[in-house]
Amino acid sequence: MKLSMPRYTFCLISQITFLLCDLLFNCLSLFPRSRDGLLVLFIFQDLFLILSVTTMLMTFFSTYLFQAGLVEVLIRKFRAAGSVTAAYVLASVLLHAAWLLEKWGDSEAVSSPLIIVLFTLQRCLSPWYYFLYKRAALRVSDPRFYEDIDWINQQLQAH
Template identity: 80%
Template sequence: MKLSTPRYTFCLLSQLTFMFCDLIFNCISLFPKSRDGLLVLFIFQDLFLVLSITIMLITFFSTYLFQAGLVEVLVRKFRAAGAVVVAYVLASVALHAVWLLEKWADPRAVSTPLLIVLFTLQRCLSPWYYFWYKRAALRVADPRLYEDVDWISSQPPPR
């Protein structure tokens, strides 16, 4: 099954929308004063992260490489993006969990060192996530990934 232009356009626009929402949520996460506001914000941010990863996986699954069982080649091409995305998602979920646990216990509590470290880690990973995720979303549009061509046979064999 070839990834059609309208379908790819929809996937790409969805991915960019979810990425932009994540950026907005990162910007406004410092403003909610109530625990409930933070909870709703973090739920939506994590939901958009899961949806963006799901859409990326759908585009990977529709490639010829995946359908022909050449997953190793696909993994090699997108290994860095996958590692950064996983690190960012884990850092975001850890930050959200610690932040909510601290705010739930005492809404006026001062940030702990763990929260500061997680916040810094997540915010430092976010530009890398945006770069690698967008790059992977654009690279998966390569028409060579959707057809049987000679470049696949020239790839090094799996280890």
């Protein structure tokens, strides 16, 4: 099954939209008005992270490489993007959980060292996540991933 141009365009636009929403939520979380507002913000941010990962996985699953069982080639090509995405999602969820637990107990509490470390980690990972995720979304559009050609054999012989 080849990834059609309209379908790929929809997936790419969705992925870029999810990244922009995540960036917006990261900016808005700096100015929480209330605990409830922060909770809603974090729920939406985590939802968009899940949707972005799901969309990327759908594009991987539609490649010829995946359908032919050559998953190791995909893993090798997109290892960095997958690793950083997993780390970013984990850091985001941990930050959101810790931040909400702290704010729910005392909304006027000063941030703990754990929150500061998680916040710094999540914010340091975010540019890498945005860059590698966008690059992976663009790279997976390469027609070589959707055809049975010599390129696939070369990739298999490379390792």
